[in-house]
Amino acid sequence: MAQAAVNTKWWGGGKSPFNVEYGKLMMWYFLMSDAFTFGAFLISYGTVRMSSASWPDPNHVFNAVPFFSGVHMPLVFVSFMTFVLIVSSVTMVLAVNEGHKGNKQGVIKYLFWTIVFGLIFLGSQAWEWTHLYHEGAWWGHNPFPNADGTVATTNFTNFFFTITGFHGFHVFSGVVINLIALLMTQNGVFERRGHYLMIEKVGLYWHFVDLVWVFVFLFFYLV
Amino acid sequence: MEHHTFGGEVTFPHAAPTDDSKKRIIKTTIILSVITIIELALGFWIYKMHEGGSPSHSLIMFLKGIIIILSLAKAFYIVSIFMHLGDEIRNLIMTIVVPLILFVWFIAAFLYEGNSWKNLRHEYRPKDPVKFEKTETPVHH
Numbered sequence: 001m002a003q004a005a006v007n008t009k010w011w012g013g014g015k016s017p018f019n020v021e022y023g024k025l026m027m028w029y030f031l032m033s034d035a036f037t038f039g040a041f042l043i044s045y046g047t048v049r050m051s052s053a054s055w056p057d058p059n060h061v062f063n064a065v066p067f068f069s070g071v072h073m074p075l076v077f078v079s080f081m082t083f084v085l086i087v088s089s090v091t092m093v094l095a096v097n098e099g100h101k102g103n104k105q106g107v108i109k110y111l112f113w114t115i116v117f118g119l120i121f122l123g124s125q126a127w128e129w130t131h132l133y134h135e136g137a138w139w140g141h142n143p144f145p146n147a148d149g150t151v152a153t154t155n156f157t158n159f160f161f162t163i164t165g166f167h168g169f170h171v172f173s174g175v176v177i178n179l180i181a182l183l184m185t186q187n188g189v190f191e192r193r194g195h196y197l198m199i200e201k202v203g204l205y206w207h208f209v210d211l212v213w214v215f216v217f218l219f220f221y222l223v
Numbered sequence: 224m225e226h227h228t229f230g231g232e233v234t235f236p237h238a239a240p241t242d243d244s245k246k247r248i249i250k251t252t253i254i255l256s257v258i259t260i261i262e263l264a265l266g267f268w269i270y271k272m273h274e275g276g277s278p279s280h281s282l283i284m285f286l287k288g289i290i291i292i293l294s295l296a297k298a299f300y301i302v303s304i305f306m307h308l309g310d311e312i313r314n315l316i317m318t319i320v321v322p323l324i325l326f327v328w329f330i331a332a333f334l335y336e337g338n339s340w341k342n343l344r345h346e347y348r349p350k351d352p353v354k355f356e357k358t359e360t361p362v363h364h
Contacts, residue, residue: 010314018315028308028319039326043333050337053345059270074270079263086259090252093305097244147273200307207306211298218294222266223287 027201031208034170038212041166042219045159054146056156058221061144064131078221081124082213088117089210092178096203099196104185107199111182114206118175125168129161137161160220167209167216174209177202251304258293265290 010017018025049055059074066077091113098106136143142157181202190196265286272278303309308316 010312018318019312020315025315028315032319032322035323036325039329043330046330047333047337050334051340051344053341057273059273075263075266079259082259083256086252086255089301089305090248093248094245096307097248100244204306207301210305211301214294214297214301218262218291222262222290 021197024201027204031204041163042215045163048155054148054150056144056152057147062221066127075221078217081121082217084117084121085210085213088114089207091117092203092206096200099199104191107185107196108182111178111185115175115178115182118171118178122171163216167212170209174206177205247304251300254300255297258297262290262293
């Protein structure tokens, strides 16, 4: 191939220097900026927590599990939510893999399961929010005491609902985007286009949602 | 070398999918699950120490540090394998990863600030609270 032989350097012109199409590159840059948004949220949370003499113990706040009302089970339900999101990430990467092969039915199958797990996660979060709301927690209301027994400020609930809410909004939009991608696959849009690069871009967004949850899980529930 | 054209751009296909790509996904899934289980086990350990009373603060800080490092490892696997950033060319990886180095200063500066604020408040807390008294002469003329 003459052209490739002439332009041996990536920046020599005639080819994409990053070797990805425009949309995927821009998705990466969007995700980078979104990482800074989430980073700013989590760092402000860390700053306020560091400036507080004491802070509520997450093991005594997030201890409820559906169908086991009144039973003290710290970390159990959030572990379930974390695994649901990991599994949804795996089915998404499998959908991308099928897209590489141009296997329409495979993409449909794995996208479907990704959407199902995304909905399970959203349902779990809705349950947890409802449960906390009934315990008296909301923006501006914090019924939970500090770990040292003193009265806590509302910083704890404000940060919790803002950051998990912002993440939940990302999960919701991710499910909607996955649903659109599923319908487009079903209608043969990508088959006619000759490639499934759109599934890769959708997948990048979905994995990012899982990536953010790693840190939300870490800083709100574990440490 | 086969190449594709998308909207006038010339890009080269990444490595063709083989059975290996599925194996790699399964391997990464297992790694992520095992790391999460270890994190949860450490989390339960910290919880049990708090319940047992008189927990060792340095041990808890150490365990929390380990959990944070494990989470960073998880983030690496998700970005590198699931998002295929590890398969992109170096220049692209660098434009994504290098700006994120800002986070190092971002985190260090803000957490230091938060801690300093706590210490200052503790330092200057009213040790002998002064009672409010009404002055006879007005301050403003």
